[in-house]
Amino acid sequence: MHSSGLSPSRPKSAAPRRRSRLLRRLHEQRYLLGMSLPFVALVFVFNYVPIWGWLMAFQRYRPGRPFWEQQWVGLKNFTDLFQDETFYLALKNTLGMSLLGLLLGFTLPIIFALLLNELRAGLFKRTVQTVSYLPHFVSWVVVAGLVYRMLSTDGGPINQLITTFGGQPVQFMARSEYFWGVVVLSDLWKEIGWNTIIYLAVMTAIEPALYEAARVDGAGRWQLMRHVTLPGISRVVIILFVLSIGHLTAIGFEKQLLLSNAVVKDSALVLDLYALQNGIGMNKFSFGTAIGVVNSLVGLALLFGANAFFRRKTGDSII
Structure with a gap:
């Protein structure tokens, strides 16, 4: 052929x-x-x-000189940083407040969103939600003033409540062991309503037929919450949790700066405040930049580590 x-x-x-x-x-x-x-x-x-x-x-940066005329010192700023005991104090405070804030500031908004989602009275639900996220728009300067007033030993409501039950007034703002808790709880009060918005938005996208099928099978409200609502928002929870871990070292310095004083300054020192004090306060611009670089690299390592862990466990990745 x-x-x-x-x-x-x-x-x-x-x-x-x-x-x-x-x-x-x-x-x-x-x-x-x-x-x-x-x-x-x-x-x-x-x-x-x-x-x-x-x-x-x-x-060795000097303001006013052109970039190409600056003196290069290699890793000297990083060597000085890792030999400074204050750096490790700031790192401990940063991670301590961040982990405490992650424990409360991540879980409680989910619980609050679940409870709000169960409210059937629309007007009451919208009112509670609006009131809860309004503090997000309040300046930390105002919040710090409110916290000082609430915890004051001179007529502060918290200490008045303590003395009513027979206790002695507590100087919360002058005790180092209370500082982390004061900062974390203040931030929780300010942001809990705002952080529930994304969870409530995801809950509205859950298929109503799933709830109906669960009710037919005899599920009560707690069972619906556990077996329908939580699985429906689980992917968003994982994504936000991984991102939160990546921001563990990036907690800012406003809260610590405004709520601290000379007595609790060692407990208030975080990496961002440490960089501010050295970089601008002491004109050690290169040293302050080195602190910022280490801070960013630690956060990046935490982000990739958390993403790798959840990718191994769930098969999903956000990066």
């Missing part, structure tokens, strides 16, 4: 097909992409462009 002389047709290359699908998808989502461009630009300008400033950590 003779060949016809025609060469077999080659299959189309996969690359042009993928490129065609990509271009078609970009065209279909052109308006969405256009709306997102300003926000991507803001993130790039304010989160990625400043990274070049990390080079200061390897210099």
